[in-house]
Amino acid sequence: MTDTVERKALTREQLLSAYRMMRAIREFEERVHAEFATGEIPGFVHLYAGEEASAVGVCSNLDGRDTIASTHRGHGHCIAKGVDVSEMMAEIYGRQTGSCHGKGGSMHIADLSKGMLGANGIVGGGPPLICGTALAAKLKGTGGVSVAFFGDGASNQGTTLESMNLASVWNLPAIFVAENNGYAETTSSTWSVASDNIADRAAGFGMPGVIVDGFDFFAVHEAASEAIARARAGGGPTLLEMKFTRYFGHFEGDQQTYRAGEVEHARAELDCLTRFAARVTETGELTRSDLDAADAEVAATIDRAVDEAKAAPLPTEADLLTDVYVRY
């Protein structure tokens, strides 16, 4: 395994934090899945379960100077960048106490104070924006980097391709993370992406392209660490391609008749949390009881978030016309 060196570089605290973050995303998504089925959550919800190692492996290399842009499948990125899970849950329930006061919903959770420039309802919406935040960081000399997470679907959008070219032309501290979960809605990326790998496209934009096992936190962390260090040092953008599977449908309610058996296989053999736990307990860096304690703590946090969200007030009619410069 190539992760041996990297694992030694991570402290016990960092390992625990990464595990807790991945567990929080999983727990959050499993709960939203269950609660959505009761009919209480309005609108469209796209779950990130299965992909946790990508968000956490990348964002564990970021700090307060850095900005990310996300996708319609954005809960994991929000949590990994430090957005409050109670506010997120309240937003998903459309409550006044939500991250966006109930005006955004699942597809638009944002917290600019945390460097989270928003989940995004438009496929390919984020990459141009992070070229801008990266430009701002470069001009201001903050040392910040910006990361666009996008899916295999968005990898075929002109906005994404234009942004990779612009990031290279302007030599921006930008990282493009293609999360290839195999399907754009129902359509396989083996069909819709004309190149063998999304990462192969990096060559056309003059940047390194790296294929990463997206189920392996350590592989993601190492690849992201190298790319982000290069970007911070003025070495320009990188394209990372995470290969993995999402555990739920495109959206909640998707019967997933376009695939069979993959999720069961991934959950049993490839799961990022299971693999993480096996490695760190094998090396003795963390114990099973450390992980169990983290699991219990996370479960309590998510329980509380759901309870608070359900009890929180809905926006009022007066909120309809706020936060816009003029109302007719």
Next chain:
Amino acid sequence: MARTITYREAINEALAQEMERDESVIIMGEDNAGGEGSPGEMDAWGGVLGVTKGLYHKFPGRVLDTPISESAFIGAAIGAATAGMRPVAELMFVDFMGVCFDQIYNQAAKFRYMFGGKAVTPVVIRTMYGAGLRAAAQHSQCLYPLFTHVPGLKVVLPATPYDAKGLMTQAIRDNDPVMFFEHKALYDLAGPVPEESYALPFGEANVVREGGDVTIVALGRMVHTSLEAAEQLAAAGVECEVVDLRTTSPLDEDTVLESVENTGRLVVVDEAHPRCSMATDISALVARKAFGALRAPVEMVTAPHTPVPFSNTLEDIYIPDAQRVANAVKTVAEWTR
């Protein structure tokens, strides 16, 4: 001290003064300096119509050439605006909005509201519009009604060099995304402009000519067409009040309504197509809120509902002219039940 400069120079001066005042102001666009990576001189163009000429050398590192990738660089300007910059991006012709509109109406326009008031996006998108240069169907459109329709965008259309400078200064200082429409036939128009910096507030229409018989509401280049018609009509004894909207979003309803309350007659002159335009919007406004004052049906003078034609003879007919405005004014002035 006011002196006479062109509409182009007035915009350039506003950009320069704001860049001097605030180092977060940056400029980006295709050929906005001109010559990046090329063997000859830098700042070769200053944009295709030279509006940003000279700023590249005056403000090192703050005037950026871009690839022809409107989605990427308009989006980058928007992203940079969320991160503390005040970018002024040039969308060369507004006709090119089709290749970057998502970033404008789904991203920039939505952030403040959709994120619960937690985002500001102080970006200015400068763009060239309008017919008259024989530039044909894909380089001559008005399209400001499309942007005016979208909540969260401010839409500005200066008609004079004085307004161009003051409205650009305000646009840069504003915390919301601003679409700044520059009429390509006005760039060489000269007029008095103070040397010192000043900002004109949005949502304040300008009564550019007073008169008690008929109100003409116009915007952009059509303000000049309307003034020309008003001159002719004055000679015939009809006094027109000409209202320049200056901004379509926010819209100064009060000035329009007050004028119609006085005159009882309205002609709206709009270079855009007739449906879902400022002409229909102002007509509806007056019908709803000044119905009792109206002494004649509202007349609209607009371009026809066709793409902009190329041939001189056709384009000249396409663009509303002073004669058509004068005819419309006569119709409402002479109307009886």
